Amino acid sequence: MKIILISDITKSSEDKAEIQSVFSGLDQVIELDRTAQGLRVDRVDIASVDLIIVNASKLVPEDLRTIASLTSSPPWPAIIYISETSTNDELLALMRAGVNDVINLPLNPAELKQAVDRIRFKHGASRPKTEGQVLAFLSSKGGAGATFLSSNIGYILATEYNQRVLLIDLHMQGGDAAFYLTNNTSSSSVAELAKHSDLDQMMLLTGSIEIEPNYFLLQAPDSPEKSAGLQASHIDNLIAIALKEFDFVIIDSPHILDGITIKALDRATTIFVITQPIMTYLRAVTNVLHLFNRLDYEPNKVRVVLNRMDEVGVLSIAKVEDSIQKKISTTIPNDFKNGVESVNLGLPITKIAFKSPISDALRAIAADITGRQTQAQVKTSWIKTLLGK
Known part of the structure; x- marks a missing residue:
C-alpha cells in the first residue's frame, strides 16, 4: 500500500520508527511533518494514497475538517488517527469525519498493526504479490x-x-x-x-x-x-x-x-x-x-x-x-x-x-x-x- 505518515513536529524519531515497524516491506511509506497550516495533505497525490496515518499528540480540531473534506466523496484513503486517550465525544467526532481507526497513546504497535492489516485486507492487499x-x-x-x-x-x-x-x-x-x-x-x-x-x-x-x-x-x-x-x-x-x-x-x-x-x-x-x-x-x-x-x-x-x-x-x-x-x-x-x-x-x-x-x-x-x-x-x-x- 501507499501510506502517508503525518507526524507532529514534537514526535521523536523513535516514535516514528515504532510506527514504521508495523509496515510491510512492499509498502511505500512517505513521512511528512505537520505544518503550521495543519496536515497539508495537498503535498501528496491523494488519489494514489491507500492510507493516511496521523501521528498526533492530541486531537487537533482543524484535523476534523481536513479529514471530512477528504472523505466527502469516494474514493478516499483510509485514515488512522493516533493521539492521547480521547473522550467519547472526540472519538465520535473522528468517526463522523471518516476516520477508520483511532489508536490511543501510549502506542501499542500490535494494535496499530491490526488496524493497518484490516485496511490492507479491504484494499485487497492482504496477500501481497510475489516480490521481485x-x-x-x-x-x-x-x-x-x-x-x-x-x-x-x-x-x-x-x-x-x-x-x-x-x-x-x-x-x-x-x-x-x-x-x-x-x-x-x-x-x-x-x-x-x-x-x-x-x-x-x-x-x-x-x-x-x-x-x-x-x-x-x-x-x-x-x-x-x-x-x-x-x-x-x-x-x-x-x-x-x-x-x-x-x-x-x-x-x-x-x-x-x-x-x-x-x-x-x-x-x-x-x-x-x-x-x-x-x-x-x-x-x-x-x-x-x-x-x-x-x-x-x-x-x-x-x-x-x-x-x-x-x-x-x-x-x-x-x-x-x-x-x-x-x-x-x-x-x-x-x-x-x-x-x-x-x-x-x-x-x-x-x-x-x-x-x-x-x-x-x-x-x-x-x-x-x-x-x-x-x-x-x-x-x-x-x-x-x-x-x-
Missing part, C-alpha cells in the same frame, strides 16, 4: 569489476530471460554504470528521484534510461552535491516502489559502505561480493565478510565471485577459499580482449562477443538466479550430451 528480487553487486576493493558484472547480468536477464530489470547506480560520486551500456543520459538521477515525496512507478520509469524494452538504468548523480539530503529511508522507499514494477532490481553498490548503501544491502535477496585472485583484494573481501557477519546477514545471502580468474595465476580457487574462509560461488574468466572491447564501446559483452567465456559465465549466474536456462543454453546442453561431451 534485489541483487546487490559490491566490489571488495575498487576496480574489482562489480559495475561491469552487474550491468551485463542485468542485460542478460532482460534480453535472454525476458525479465523486467532495473539497474540502480548507487555511487554518489563517480558512478559510471551508464557508460557500460549506452551513450544516452537522463535529466534525473537516483539521488534526485529518491528524494521526491510523491515518487511512484511512473516517475521512476520516466527518470530512468531505457537500455532495452525490459531493461532500465537509474543513473548516478553527475555531481556529489546533488546527493545532499539523501537518506537511507529514501533509498528504501525507492527500492520498494521499484519492486512493484520490476522482476529484478540490481544495485551497483560502492565498495565504501555507509548508511545508504547498507540499507540497500539489507533489502538485497542476494549480495554478490566481487573480488580478484590478488592478495590485496582478498584481504579486502575478508573485511567485507566480517562486516556482513556483524550485520547478521545469512551466509547464503552472500556470494563471492572471483573475477578475472586466469588458469596460469599463482592463486588457485582452493587457496583463495582458504584465505577468505568462504566458498567461491562463481568464477569469471580473464577474457581481457573481449572485456576491454565491451567497456571501450560501451556495449554489453553479449552484444559484441555472444559466445565469449565471460558471456557464458554470466549466463550461468543468470540461470542460477532465475532457476532456469535459456533456450540457447538448453540446446547447447542437449548437443553436448548427444556428442558425449
